[in-house]
Amino acid sequence: MLELLTPPPADPLFELAAEYGADPRPERLNLVLGVYRDPTGATPVMAAVREAEIRLAAHSASKEYRGLSGNPAFNRAMVSSVLGTDDLIGRATAIQTVAGTGALRLLAEFAARTRPGTTVWISDPAYVNHRPILEAAGLEVRTYAYLDAEGRADEAGMLRDLGEARRGDLVLLQGCCHNPTGVDPSAETWDALADLAERHGWVPFIDLAYHGLGDGFEADLHATRALAARVPELLIAVSCSKNFGLYNDRTGCAIVLGPSRHALRHVETALQNIARTLYSMPPEHGAAIVATVLGDDALRAAWRAELEVMRERITSNRADLVARLSALGCGREAEILAQQKGMFSTLPLTGDHMLGLRREFAIYGTTSGRINIAGISGHRIPYLAQGIAAVLGAADAPRTGQLTPS
Ligand SMILES: Cc1ncc(COP(=O)(O)O)c(C=O)c1O
Numbered sequence: 001m002l003e004l005l006t007p008p009p010a011d012p013l014f015e016l017a018a019e020y021g022a023d024p025r026p027e028r029l030n031l032v033l034g035v036y037r038d039p040t041g042a043t044p045v046m047a048a049v050r051e052a053e054i055r056l057a058a059h060s061a062s063k064e065y066r067g068l069s070g071n072p073a074f075n076r077a078m079v080s081s082v083l084g085t086d087d088l089i090g091r092a093t094a095i096q097t098v099a100g101t102g103a104l105r106l107l108a109e110f111a112a113r114t115r116p117g118t119t120v121w122i123s124d125p126a127y128v129n130h131r132p133i134l135e136a137a138g139l140e141v142r143t144y145a146y147l148d149a150e151g152r153a154d155e156a157g158m159l160r161d162l163g164e165a166r167r168g169d170l171v172l173l174q175g176c177c178h179n180p181t182g183v184d185p186s187a188e189t190w191d192a193l194a195d196l197a198e199r200h201g202w203v204p205f206i207d208l209a210y211h212g213l214g215d216g217f218e219a220d221l222h223a224t225r226a227l228a229a230r231v232p233e234l235l236i237a238v239s240c241s242k243n244f245g246l247y248n249d250r251t252g253c254a255i256v257l258g259p260s261r262h263a264l265r266h267v268e269t270a271l272q273n274i275a276r277t278l279y280s281m282p283p284e285h286g287a288a289i290v291a292t293v294l295g296d297d298a299l300r301a302a303w304r305a306e307l308e309v310m311r312e313r314i315t316s317n318r319a320d321l322v323a324r325l326s327a328l329g330c331g332r333e334a335e336i337l338a339q340q341k342g343m344f345s346t347l348p349l350t351g352d353h354m355l356g357l358r359r360e361f362a363i364y365g366t367t368s369g370r371i372n373i374a375g376i377s378g379h380r381i382p383y384l385a386q387g388i389a390a391v392l393g394a395a396d397a398p399r400t401g402q403l404t405p406s
Contacts, residue, residue: 013128013366020364028362029380031371034179034343035247036213036310041377046245048303052292060288066281068272070096074287077294078253082208082221082238088228093267094255095275096282100209100239101129103254107205107235108137109274110256110267111170120170120205121162125346125368127179127207130172139170147181151336151348155189159196167201170235173227176220177210177342180370184214184341190223194230204231209239212307213314213374214341217243232259240290242343243307251286314343314374317381321373324385329394343374353391361387 013032020030035043045053069075075094083089097103111118120139122130123146131141145157165171173193178184185193197204204227211220228234233256240251254271258264275282293299318337325334336348347354351367358364363384365371376384 016364016366023362023364025362027383029364029376029384031363031365031373031375031384033375034242034372036242036245036314036343036374037377039313039378043245043247046303046306048293048299048306049244049246049289051299051302052289055292056285056288063284066284068095068275068281069268070282071284071287071291073291073295075253077291078238079255081294082211082224082236082253082255083228083257084218084221084225088225088257090261091228091257091259091264092255093258093264093271094253095268095271096287097237097252097254097275098279098282099241099250099252100207100237101133101252102250102279102282103237103239103252104130104133104207105137106254106271106274106278107237107256108134108139110254110271111203111205111235112138113274114270115168118168118170119166120172121165121202122172123158123174123178125180126172127174127209130207134172144171146178147183147346151181151183151346152339153183153185153189155185155192158185158189159192162193162196162202163200165196165200165202169202170205171197171202172205172207175206175208175211175224175236177214177344179209179342179344180346180366180368182340182342182345182373185223187223190226194227197227197231203233203235205235205237207237210242210342212243212304213311213343216311217304217307228257233257240286244286244290244293244303246286246289249286249289250283251290310374315341317376317378318345318373320378320381321376321385324382325388328385328389330385330389330392333388333392343372344370345373346370347388349388349391353388356391357387361390363387 017032037043074096079092079094080089097106118139119142120134121142121144124143134141144161145154148154206224214220236255238253241247256267293303322334322338333348337345347369349369354365354367354369
């Protein structure tokens with residue numbers, strides 16, 4: 001068998017992260033993968049998560065199998081924290097998944113099996129794994145415009161393209177802090193999307209991976225909740241990787257909303273059947289942590305406060321980069337960056353610029369211009385700004401070799 005194996009393509013993001021790991025230059029800067037780093041450059045375990053782990057270690061008596069839907073307290077807590085109101089909660093069914101990726105795949109499989117031949121629309125550009133996940137589930141993928149040539153939200157293009165989405169199609173929308181662009185639709189555009197979905201009968205499929213890291217936890221969920229209130233059916237893939245810092249505990253949730261409880265009666269079993277042939281039951285540890293945190297008022301408040309500190313750090317990193325780019329004569333780039341939010345930004349740079357950053361300054365982002373704003377220690381921002389200004393050839397930029405690695 002193995003002699004038949006031809007070299008498969010490596011994952012470009014993990015390959016780039018490995019290239020960074022092998023770079024001997026001490027000034028190297030890793031802005032590739034989407035993890036939060038504190039001012040010291042560490043990705044810490046959140047204090048509320050640590051406290052929940054201590055409680056779990058003290059009280060958990062068994063590691064017996066869970067049911068196919070995972071941890072029921074986790075599922076209940078996720079539905080109520082994401083949806084917020086009894087009206088929406090009463091229309092939802094959820095099962096625990098293997099992180100956000102697992103939720104996306106499970107819901108895509110659910111759509112493909114329920115309605116074979118389903119088309120799903122994704123943004124252009126999209127999160128790098130959206131198309132592979134959706135195609136692997138057998139869905140047909142089409143794209144809608146998202147950014148204009150200037151790197152700003154192309155809301156007219158988005159509504160024009162989604163005007164072609166048909167009844168029963170899925171439209172994948174990121175609920176907040178769009179990866180990779182950092183650009184979210186305005187409130188008016190979300191309203192217009194709800195009008196379109198209602199009129200044309202397509203089903204919004206929301207990917208929530210960064211709520212709490214944009215405008216605030218409740219504010220980041222506003223668009224999802226408003227849309228859910230307007231449409232009869234909605235799918236939501238939720239990740240706990242970023243806002244609980246549970247990256248390697250692989251914790252997430254697939255939520256399906258229907259017009260009534262009766263309409264949902266077969267949903268949980270259908271989702272369970274898909275999970276059964278993939279991994280059977282999801283891992284317990286992260287879900288137990290989240291259920292413990294969300295189930296205790298004081299711990300939940302402590303977690304929200306920590307999340308807010310993370311959010312403020314990301315916001316201030318971006319503001320600092322914007323100010324420094326302006327000061328170095330990169331006003332256009334600064335203005336575009338200032339409109340973005342969340343963990344990622346897409347720099348309005350070409351692939352050659354990004355390669356130049358990597359080659360000359362050991363600054364690693366993707367060739368599409370994506371950088372992880374949450375991955376920079378504050379004292380490295382001047383270096384990043386100088387590197388960007390240098391590859392752009394900005395008049396006020398220091399020349400290569402004159403940068404302060406800080
Ligand atoms: C938009 C988006 N959706 C989903 C995911 C998947 O996250 P998880 O690590 O929970 O699988 C990511 C991860 O980066 C993401 O950026």
